[in-house]
Amino acid sequence: MNEYIGMVEKSLKKYNSHSNATEPQKNLIDAMNYSLEAGGKRIRPVLVYAFCEALGGNAETAAAPAAAIEMIHTFSLIHDDLPAMDNDDFRRGKPSCHKAFGEAMAILAGDALSVLPFEVIADDTQLNADQKVMIISLLSRAVGKSGMIGGQVIDMENEEKTDITVADLENMYRRKTGELISVSCVMGCICAGVFDPDILCNAADYGFKLGLAFQVIDDILDVTSTTEELGKPVGSDAEENKTTYVTLFGVEKSREIADGLTNEAMKCLEVINDNTFLKQLTEMLLNRKN
Amino acid sequence: MNEYIGMVEKSLKKYNSHSNATEPQKNLIDAMNYSLEAGGKRIRPVLVYAFCEALGGNAETAAAPAAAIEMIHTFSLIHDDLPAMDNDDFRRGKPSCHKAFGEAMAILAGDALSVLPFEVIADDTQLNADQKVMIISLLSRAVGKSGMIGGQVIDMENEEKTDITVADLENMYRRKTGELISVSCVMGCICAGVFDPDILCNAADYGFKLGLAFQVIDDILDVTSTTEELGKPVGSDAEENKTTYVTLFGVEKSREIADGLTNEAMKCLEVINDNTFLKQLTEMLLNRKN
Numbered sequence: 001m002n003e004y005i006g007m008v009e010k011s012l013k014k015y016n017s018h019s020n021a022t023e024p025q026k027n028l029i030d031a032m033n034y035s036l037e038a039g040g041k042r043i044r045p046v047l048v049y050a051f052c053e054a055l056g057g058n059a060e061t062a063a064a065p066a067a068a069i070e071m072i073h074t075f076s077l078i079h080d081d082l083p084a085m086d087n088d089d090f091r092r093g094k095p096s097c098h099k100a101f102g103e104a105m106a107i108l109a110g111d112a113l114s115v116l117p118f119e120v121i122a123d124d125t126q127l128n129a130d131q132k133v134m135i136i137s138l139l140s141r142a143v144g145k146s147g148m149i150g151g152q153v154i155d156m157e158n159e160e161k162t163d164i165t166v167a168d169l170e171n172m173y174r175r176k177t178g179e180l181i182s183v184s185c186v187m188g189c190i191c192a193g194v195f196d197p198d199i200l201c202n203a204a205d206y207g208f209k210l211g212l213a214f215q216v217i218d219d220i221l222d223v224t225s226t227t228e229e230l231g232k233p234v235g236s237d238a239e240e241n242k243t244t245y246v247t248l249f250g251v252e253k254s255r256e257i258a259d260g261l262t263n264e265a266m267k268c269l270e271v272i273n274d275n276t277f278l279k280q281l282t283e284m285l286l287n288r289k290n
Numbered sequence: 291m292n293e294y295i296g297m298v299e300k301s302l303k304k305y306n307s308h309s310n311a312t313e314p315q316k317n318l319i320d321a322m323n324y325s326l327e328a329g330g331k332r333i334r335p336v337l338v339y340a341f342c343e344a345l346g347g348n349a350e351t352a353a354a355p356a357a358a359i360e361m362i363h364t365f366s367l368i369h370d371d372l373p374a375m376d377n378d379d380f381r382r383g384k385p386s387c388h389k390a391f392g393e394a395m396a397i398l399a400g401d402a403l404s405v406l407p408f409e410v411i412a413d414d415t416q417l418n419a420d421q422k423v424m425i426i427s428l429l430s431r432a433v434g435k436s437g438m439i440g441g442q443v444i445d446m447e448n449e450e451k452t453d454i455t456v457a458d459l460e461n462m463y464r465r466k467t468g469e470l471i472s473v474s475c476v477m478g479c480i481c482a483g484v485f486d487p488d489i490l491c492n493a494a495d496y497g498f499k500l501g502l503a504f505q506v507i508d509d510i511l512d513v514t515s516t517t518e519e520l521g522k523p524v525g526s527d528a529e530e531n532k533t534t535y536v537t538l539f540g541v542e543k544s545r546e547i548a549d550g551l552t553n554e555a556m557k558c559l560e561v562i563n564d565n566t567f568l569k570q571l572t573e574m575l576l577n578r579k580n
Contacts (some may be wrong), residue, residue, distance in 0.1 A: 016435075023446075024440075024444045024446075024447040025440045027443065027444060028440060028443045029435060032435070051306060063481075064551045075401075082374075084392075085394050085397065104375050104446055105443070107372065107375065108375060108443055110401075111369060111404060112434050112439045112440075114404045115405075115430045115433045115466060116432040116434055116435065118405075118408045118429075119427060119434060122423050122424075122430060123427050129420050130419050132423050133419045133422050135500070136409075136426060137409060137413050138411035140408040140409035141409055142404070144409060145306075145315060145319060145406065146315065149398055149401050149402045150396055153317065153318045153357070154313045154314045154315070156314075156394055157314040158400075175443055177528070240400060245354055253440075
């Protein structure tokens with residue numbers, strides 16, 4: 001895990017360096033790096049690497065898509081935090097991008113991080129043209145109007161509703177966070193040169209199950225954890241009157257649902273021979289305290 | 291010209307339709323279409339088509355990159371108009387996207403239009419994988435931190451300066467508008483299957499000269515035109531104390547500069563045999579009244 005995280009940090013630095021940047025662009029690159037370096041769990045890029053290696057690929061081949069998915073995730077966090085969106089002044093204990101660099105620069109830093117991933121993949125020297133096109137197709141779809149961004153719209157419009165069903169909630173989570181996690185797994189397979197539909201489908205499914213389990217656990221931790229343990233204020237869902245798995249099912253049943261999803265995710269991994277690390281990773285993510 | 295514009299309108303509709311969209315996403319797609327349909331001169335996609343056909347390519351091959359470049363241009367306009375950026379309530383006589391759909395939806399509509407172009411190109415059935423990868427590489431670079439978005443940062447930071455030189459101004463225009471116009475011409479060549487560096491360089495150069503001439507003429511029209519002729523308030527540059535070609539050189543000398551750039555742009559077209567339409571288009575754009 002730490003080895004993969006080290007690779008992510010290294011390639012994010014490489015792909016967004018200051019070389020040749022004039023003064024005003026330096027500020028843009030600083031704003032992009034500020035948020036890229038804020039850390040987080042790096043789950044998405046780790047999944048790209050892990051699926052690639054589990055299928056016999058060389059980790060180096062996964063470097064560009066791994067960096068790309070973390071850039072996309074960071075772009076979404078920067079824009080999510082904006083005053084017109086969630087209006088969050090802090091992100092992972094640090095002032096959010098617009099607090100540190102101003103709102104206009106944060107909008108532009110997010111914008112630049114939404115297109116840089118495609119440049120990084122297109123210019124990569126490890127993947128062939130067919131792999132690049134397939135990865136770009138899947139990635140842009142996972143991000144776009146029917147994927148993550150569509151999910152943000154659903155989340156936003158749910159705020160005004162009072163009768164949200166479990167299907168609504170699942171649909172929102174599936175798009176808002178599931179799509180990026182799922183495409184990370186699939187991109188890892190493609191990096192390894194694996195195009196077998198059975199493996200790709202199971203990898204995609206694994207990502208959706210893991211992503212949903214992850215969200216259910218987020219909902220639980222918001223109620224059961226402490227601010228110290230979680231590293232962010234607890235109880236924010238209740239404060240904002242949000243519908244969550246916990247408001248729909250209670251803590252105990254939600255934990256059962258998360259366990260069920262974890263088991264289903266584990267089953268998807270059976271199509272992969274060398275699945276030891278992926279199983280450990282799954283276990284770790286779902287027993288987390290923050 | 292009108293034939294090309296018709297093709298642009300048709301493919302923009304095709305690539306951003308409502309099929310399969312659930313209710314909340316419908317609002318997102320409506321916001322995207324609202325701004326896509328606001329029109330404008332469609333110069334960038336017309337250049338993609340025109341370069342493709344001038345080099346013997348089939349216009350159909352240019353459809354995806356042509357739609358893509360107009361989506362990118364529209365995304366930049368939506369985000370440019372936001373309160374935190376230029377704070378413009380109107381765009382082409384209609385309420386700007388955030389006025390019509392709210393600020394959060396406008397941010398997300400811009401975001402969705404920043405990634406959809408890569409999906410449209412990756413999924414196209416006319417271009418081969420090598421053409422797609424080359425187009426995505428050039429396009430993402432033209433949009434990103436060293437291209438259009440970098441230019442917006444320079445423009446923003448110039449606002450606080452009083453000692454802007456002609457080199458500063460040219461650098462800002464080159465990035466903010468030149469890059470997208472230039473890459474439109476180059477993408478057209480690639481769609482035609484032309485990879486001859488001499489032709490690609492001249493096409494890129496033509497785009498930069500045309501783009502800069504276009505900006506110089508914008509600066510002139512802001513002083514010499516009327517609000518009726520221009521379709522937007524004149525005198526806004528002076529009101530905002532902006533440094534322009536007119537404030538640096540006066541109207542007469544600026545017109546000479548624009549004519550000089552036009553001649554240089556025309557010279558770049560000499561490498562293309564069938565350049566009649568491109569020459570007419572250049573002439574038309576530079577003798578415009580709005």
